[in-house]
Amino acid sequence: MREQSSADIAATVREHDVHLGGLINVNPLAIVVIDSLDRVQMCNPAFERMFGYREADMIGCSVNSLIVPAENTREADALSQLGFAGQTSDSVTRRRRKDGSLIDVELTVVPLARAGASIGAYGIFRDLTEQKHAERHLRAQYAVVEALAHSATIEDAAPWVLRAVAESVDWQFGAMWMVDKTASKLRCLDLWCAADVSAEAFEAETRQRLFDRGVGPGRTWDTERPAWIVDVTAEERFSRRQSAAAAGLHSAFSFPMLLAGEVVGVVEFFTSAVLEPDDSILRMFAALGRQLGAFVGRSRTQEQVEDFFTMSQDLLCFAGFDGYFKRVNDSWERVLGYTPKELLAEPHLNLVHLEDRQATMTELAALQTGRVMNSFENRYRCKDGTYRWLLWTAIAKPDEELIYAVARDNTERKLIDQQTQDTLRMRNDFVSFVTHQLRTPLSGIKWMLELAGEAKDPKEAASYIRDAHESADRLVGLVNDLLDASRLESGKLRVVLQPVQLRTLTDAVLDDLATLVQEKRHTVTVDHAHGLPDVTSDPQLLRQVLMNLMSNAIKYTPSGGEIRIQMEQDRRNLRWSIRDSGIGIPQASVARLFEKFYRADNVHTVDTEGTGLGLYLVRLIVERFGGTVACESEEGRGTTFTVTLPLTGASA
Amino acid sequence: MTKTILLAEDDRFLRRACETKLKQCGFDVRVAVDGDEALSLAREHAPDLLLLDLLMPKRDGLSVLKALKADTATSAIPIVIISNSSKDLEMQNASDLGAVDYWIKSNLSLQELCDRVQRLLGKPA
Numbered sequence: 001m002r003e004q005s006s007a008d009i010a011a012t013v014r015e016h017d018v019h020l021g022g023l024i025n026v027n028p029l030a031i032v033v034i035d036s037l038d039r040v041q042m043c044n045p046a047f048e049r050m051f052g053y054r055e056a057d058m059i060g061c062s063v064n065s066l067i068v069p070a071e072n073t074r075e076a077d078a079l080s081q082l083g084f085a086g087q088t089s090d091s092v093t094r095r096r097r098k099d100g101s102l103i104d105v106e107l108t109v110v111p112l113a114r115a116g117a118s119i120g121a122y123g124i125f126r127d128l129t130e131q132k133h134a135e136r137h138l139r140a141q142y143a144v145v146e147a148l149a150h151s152a153t154i155e156d157a158a159p160w161v162l163r164a165v166a167e168s169v170d171w172q173f174g175a176m177w178m179v180d181k182t183a184s185k186l187r188c189l190d191l192w193c194a195a196d197v198s199a200e201a202f203e204a205e206t207r208q209r210l211f212d213r214g215v216g217p218g219r220t221w222d223t224e225r226p227a228w229i230v231d232v233t234a235e236e237r238f239s240r241r242q243s244a245a246a247a248g249l250h251s252a253f254s255f256p257m258l259l260a261g262e263v264v265g266v267v268e269f270f271t272s273a274v275l276e277p278d279d280s281i282l283r284m285f286a287a288l289g290r291q292l293g294a295f296v297g298r299s300r301t302q303e304q305v306e307d308f309f310t311m312s313q314d315l316l317c318f319a320g321f322d323g324y325f326k327r328v329n330d331s332w333e334r335v336l337g338y339t340p341k342e343l344l345a346e347p348h349l350n351l352v353h354l355e356d357r358q359a360t361m362t363e364l365a366a367l368q369t370g371r372v373m374n375s376f377e378n379r380y381r382c383k384d385g386t387y388r389w390l391l392w393t394a395i396a397k398p399d400e401e402l403i404y405a406v407a408r409d410n411t412e413r414k415l416i417d418q419q420t421q422d423t424l425r426m427r428n429d430f431v432s433f434v435t436h437q438l439r440t441p442l443s444g445i446k447w448m449l450e451l452a453g454e455a456k457d458p459k460e461a462a463s464y465i466r467d468a469h470e471s472a473d474r475l476v477g478l479v480n481d482l483l484d485a486s487r488l489e490s491g492k493l494r495v496v497l498q499p500v501q502l503r504t505l506t507d508a509v510l511d512d513l514a515t516l517v518q519e520k521r522h523t524v525t526v527d528h529a530h531g532l533p534d535v536t537s538d539p540q541l542l543r544q545v546l547m548n549l550m551s552n553a554i555k556y557t558p559s560g561g562e563i564r565i566q567m568e569q570d571r572r573n574l575r576w577s578i579r580d581s582g583i584g585i586p587q588a589s590v591a592r593l594f595e596k597f598y599r600a601d602n603v604h605t606v607d608t609e610g611t612g613l614g615l616y617l618v619r620l621i622v623e624r625f626g627g628t629v630a631c632e633s634e635e636g637r638g639t640t641f642t643v644t645l646p647l648t649g650a651s652a
Numbered sequence: 653m654t655k656t657i658l659l660a661e662d663d664r665f666l667r668r669a670c671e672t673k674l675k676q677c678g679f680d681v682r683v684a685v686d687g688d689e690a691l692s693l694a695r696e697h698a699p700d701l702l703l704l705d706l707l708m709p710k711r712d713g714l715s716v717l718k719a720l721k722a723d724t725a726t727s728a729i730p731i732v733i734i735s736n737s738s739k740d741l742e743m744q745n746a747s748d749l750g751a752v753d754y755w756i757k758s759n760l761s762l763q764e765l766c767d768r769v770q771r772l773l774g775k776p777a
Contacts, residue, residue, distance in 0.1 A: 432739050436707070439736035439758035440663055447669035450762050454676075467665050 009035055009112070009120055010042040010059075030125040036084050036118060038062050038077075050127060052098035063123070067095045069102060083109040083121030092128065101275075104128040130280075137284045140168030144288060153299045154178070154265070154292070158190035161292065162267070169281060171271040172197045173249055175206050177217050178265040185210040186218045186266060197272070199247030205240050216240070217254055217266045224263055226255040226286050228277040232270070244270065251275040255285040259293035267292065315390065315407040321368060323347040326402065335409045337383030353379035353387055367396045367403060377410060389414045426596075433612065437478055444471030481613045484544075485596065488620035493541075495624060499534035499648045500542055502567055502576055509546045513554060520559045528567040535574050535645040541621045545629075548614040549578050549641050556639070557582030569647065573627075577642040584635040593631055594619040618643075655773045656680040658699040660690035660716065661734070662708040666757065670703070670734075673762040674769065687711025694720055694729060700773055704751075706735040706742060714745055721750045730772065734765075 013033050017024045024031050030047035034040055040058040048054055051067055058066060068076040072093060082089045091107045110122040143164030151157035154176075162174035175191040188207050193199050211218040216239055220227050229252045232238040233245040244250075247270075254268035267289065309316055309329050315336075318326040325344050333339055336351075343351075352360050356378035367373045373394040379387040391413075394405035448468035455461035487493035506526060510517075517524055535542075553563050557580040564579045585593065592598045596616045622629045627645040657679045661667040667683055674681045682697060684690035686709040694702055694716075702720070706713035713733060720726040733746045733754045743754050755768065 432737065436735075436737045439756070440666070443736060443758040444663065444665035444669070446758065447673075447762050448665060451669055451672055464669075467668065471665050 009033065012114070013042060013112075030127070032058075032063060032123045032125075033112065033120060034063050034080070034123065035120040038064055038080055040066070041120065047125070050097075050103065050125060051095070067097075069094060069096045079107065079109045080121060083111050083123075084118045086111045086113065086118055095125070104132040133280045133284075136168045137280075140165050140284070141288070143168065144291065148291075148295050151299075153303065154296050155189060157295065159192060162190065162192035165267070165285075165288070166192055166194065166269055169269065169271075171269045173199060173202070173247070173270040174267065175217075176265060176267050177211070177221075179221060179263060180210075183210070185212060186216075186221055189265070197247060197249075199243075199249065202240060202243040202247040202249065205243045209240070217268050220254045220256050220266045220268075221263045224256050224258065224261075226253060226282045226289070228253045228282060230276060231274050248272045253277075253281060253285070255282070255289040257293040257296060258290050259297040262293075264293050264296045312406075315409070317405050317407070319348060319403040319405060321396075321398075321401040321403070323349060335382075335388060336380055342383075351380050353381065355379075363392075364403075367394055368398065370396065370398065373405070430596075434482070438475065441471040441475035441478070444468065445475070478613075481617060485613055485617055485620065488617070488624060493624070495538045495541065497536050497538055497625075500537045500539050501532075501534055502542075502574060502645075503528055503532055505539065505543060506546060506565060506567070506576070509543060509550055512547070513550055516551070516554050517563075520554060520557070520561070522554060522557060522559075522561050522563055524563045524565070526565045526567075529569065532567055532569060532574065534648045535625075536648045537625050537645060541624070545618050545621050545643065546576075548618050549643070552614065552641075553578050553580040553582065553639070556580065572647060573644045574647055575642055575644050577640055579638060579640040581638040584637050584639055585631070585633040586635050587633075590631055590633055594629065654678070654680045655700040656682065656697065657769065658682050658684060658690065658693055658697065658702045660684040660687070660702065660708065660713065661705045662686055663705075666705075669762060670765070673766055677766040677770070679769070679773075685709075687713065687716050690716050691719055694726055695723075698726065698729060700730070701769065702729055702731045703734050703769075704731055706733060706737060706746075714742070714749065717746065717749045717751060732769075732772070 010033065013024070024044050027044055028046055030044065030050040032040060032043040032047050039060050040063050043053075043055050043058060053066065064073060064076050064080075072095070075091070075093060079089055079091055088108065088110050091109075093105060093107055094102050095105050095107075096102055104127075106126040106128055108122075108124040108126075110124065111118055112120040112122055144161050147157050147160030147164060151160070158176045162176060166172065166174040172194040173192070176189045177186045178189045179185075180187050187210055191203060191206055193203060209216070211221075214222040229235050229238065231250045232252050233241050233250060235241060238244070238252075249270040249272055251274055252268060252270045254266055256263045257265035257267065267285075312329060313331060315329065315331045317328040317332070320326050324346075325348050328340050328343050330340075332343055336343075349357060349360065359376075360378050363373055363376050373392055376392045376394075377389055378392070380390050381387055389410040390407040391410040392405060392407050394403055396403045445468045448464045448471065452461045452464035452468065455464060484493060503526075510524065510526070550563075550565075557563065561581045563581075566575075566577050566579075568575050589598075594615050596613070598612055598616070619629050622643055622645070625645055627643060629641065629643050631639065631641050633639040657674055659667065659670055659674065659681055661670060661683070662685055664685075667685070671681050671683055682693055682699065684693050688710045690702070690704060690708070690713075691711065693699075704713045704716060713735070717731055717733070720729060720731065727750075730752045731750070733743075733751045734757050735742070735754070736757050738756055746754050752772070753768075755765070757765075760768075
């Protein structure tokens, strides 16, 4: 007879168990005995504890209908059949408790036979809940670490973190909230929703809502610890409960993202099941919250450093020991004109001025041995071919083979230094020049008066006094020139503008200079068109201009030379020029000719009495009238000065 | 024996005053109006003293000084710079090139100038 009564099987097993010292009865593994129709014959106390059924309630009932979730029926049947067929089999699966909750188990089915005939089977269950939790937690942890490692900011990491955590605990919805310190609100950063849940309204509400501290997810912000809500749809204080209910979400837990004890954000998860608080989940996520907080801290620091890197006016860079830039900030393009890509493409030494390369290589070598580079200056070539002075501070990290360097564009500073030096030098030149120029006529006056004082013959005395007078006149002229220059420079010279006939003025000056012209036997010609219009000018000052230029021409032209004065007009201007066949001016001097106190390199071969003020005054005066003065010269051949003045009536 | 002095000075007033005074003091005085002339007269006459201005046409005083000191025929002529420039650099250059002294004209009266010359050369005969 194949079939044996239930009481028989149970009795037989119990009898065996007694012999085995209660191996089944006291076993911590849950053990159930079924007959070949899957009906429960007996179970041990561990089974009762695991599944929440009392043995008496189960006897004779189909075990599958009691503890197998619908989706596992087929698998459970198959396992039973193997047992009945005399095979022992092992499976990791899931069963249901009396309260409906699921439990992960390792199930071993062992055949129960008598006299070679199968009469049922043992089912031995090991609770895998703890192990499953540990595994899930590890998986979640791993996924989070992966997500953070591949993200620069919490914004990048959020979707991956939410998904990893939700999937690991098998929950359907997750949202990450960040504390907005300025607004003192909690704002949704990102959310994740499982594909099989339609939670549009809940998603929209979660994205739009801002929460104060102490309200909604803000409660976790306030308490700074994880929280669990068994069913949000039954929770009065849960303000999103309608849309949550519409999405079929019930249980929720949240935990704070903590950075140095401060809440920087909150993460919350929802599931469609109604679940009692699970301590292991809450514990695990407290740790995750600290991890996320620390990440926010790191990425904020990183962000701050990035911001500094980007917004610095200085040129920041990393360079490898291989001689290439690895990274440069935007200032490089602003200062030198190269894109970062261009800068990274060639050895940075190529951009250094040839004259500075050796010094730069020496500095780089010292840097790589650990010395700090401080206040080193070199010139870098810009994209437009010009050079900029860079002032460097740098350190090397030999283990990374990297140089961290900051360069400042020091070009303006260099220029200012140069200008300051120029100004100082000019002032020194000015003082010593003026000293010399003033002392010479002063000595003349002093010595002539000394001689006059000692002279016995009154006629002789009178001639010394005449010379003293002449020296005094020279002194007065020099002082007046200096004053004129100074007033013109500061714009304080009184100028009386009126129409002036340049032709008449030229003739008058020529008359004054007639003796000098005759002494040197120069030929002077004056060319001009008829009916030249007037120019607007101050006749006294303009006379000084002509006098300076004409006496220069006479002075710097060897005897018997030719001087030609020309006047011509165009639509707006009148051009007055004077060409001599004199000693000319070296090219290098032409450019500086109109500077204060500048005297051409070769003038001392002719005369030493010049003050270096004449042409400077010419320029100041002409410019005061809205005109220009220019010079062309060839050394040994002659010089042409051209004064261009606006015609009366021509708009400036 | 009358001591001869070569006076190289381009400014006509200073030249006239200086020449007059030195002659009154009993020296034999020759004058040069520019650097070239100073050089050629010094070579020609080998004076007992050369009073040499710095800023002169054609050739400046330092160049005259250098040329005379470089030539053994003239290197023994004592040379005093008489200038109105008080640039340190020029004074240093003059001293380096072998000038015996450097006088600033505006700071001296003619009498003081003659006294100094006399101290350098001894009383004119």
